[in-house]
Amino acid sequence: MAEALRALLRRGLPAAPDAVTPALLDLRGVAARAADPADEASRRAALDGLLRSTLARFPDVKHSRSVRALFGMAPAEPGWNLTRRRDAAAAACGMEVNHFRKRIEPRLVEVVAASLVADDEAFTRTSAIAPRLTAATARQRIPAEPFAWEVAEHEAALTAVWAAIYALRAELLTIERLLSLGAGRSEVVPHAVDAAWAWGRTRRAALDFTDGWDTGLDPHALVALAGWAPALAAPEADRLTQAAAAASDRTAFLTAVRSDIALSDAWIEPFFHTTNTDID
């Protein structure tokens, strides 16, 4: 990253096409800011904004004017060559220019590079990781503005999906434990029904979440996070999902699926017959 920045430094800002390397244009923070991520010019504009905002917020106050000048922001001006920008940068922190070039400039470039890497990390999509929870120390107030409402609504939807995934996981673990204990069919089947109901609700929640939000996630992959479950053909999966989502309680769910012999067989039998080899 520092090497890519040094290449860009030769021309300074605004970022010129021949001074920008893929290492910079491929940063997730750059792609996320670009109006059209597929367009290189758009990514370059996004990189320009990212660098300017990074330099404007440079944490080392003593060298903030210097680093900005070095990259071509005020007190330097667009079009200045590197020698002139370096002179201005050294002057901004009261240093002799050779000392600045050898000792200070590499460190400043490293700090900017580290900021870009941190920004890149912040733009990693982590929606497939359950939200971390900690003990509340205060009531969570949502600021009265649309952005905050949208973020809160997104977190509520994400949390609901994870609640469903963990509930399904609990049911699947119970079945596996019973089978491991050598429990009889009559003991396992009621739990398989519970798991079917949970699976259907989880799939519904995952479909709603991925339909309604731009997550880039596959709903089937989300459901699969709960653990192994029988593989259903699409029509059966849809029938199970519909029955589970419509049922207000377990009895209603059971009533809805009781007569669907094909679905019952497809869901229940694999628990008794599938081996690890089948799964692999």
Added chain:
Amino acid sequence: MTSQLQRAVDLAAAQNPRRYVITGGPSSGKDDLIEAVIAAGLPCMEAEPGREIYRKHRERLGRHLRKEDRRAYAAEVLDAFVAEYVGHTAGIRFYNRGIPDGYGWEGFFGLRPSPDLEDATARYRYDTVFVLDPLDRFEDADDIVWAKEREIRRVHELVVQGYYDAGYEPVFVAPESAAARLDFICANLRLPKPDRNGD
């Protein structure tokens, strides 16, 4: 308001309009700062128009706004911001977000800026844009970023990028108390600091 600040505002009232945007993502402390601006007697747009428009669209749809719903919503918000802009004809005025915030909003939902937004951005220019960096730290003690805070960070940075895309060089306001932030903004605009001794 201090007599000095009052005099500066009165003097500016007879001059060309000067428009200053205060913006930032959620958790940036914007509402507290807007309150402080108003309390200091500085002319300011109080309520962000997007709130009521969002409520209206959400009520109509009965659910959150999906990507396909956002164009109509964004167009209405843009109209409201343009009306705010042209309604101000002389003197100082602070704005609770500005027209280029639309770049951030639309970018957050994977939309390209609409031609109307680009046109309005080019036509209606603000004098200075103040970006409030978030008050909360993005990272916890274990250096793991929460999903929610990632989203907040993403929104904030897209708003910032929107202003760069629109050709602005925003002034970043450090995460401090609303009073300290207002003092910084006044100093940046060469306005006298508000007096807080009740004089």
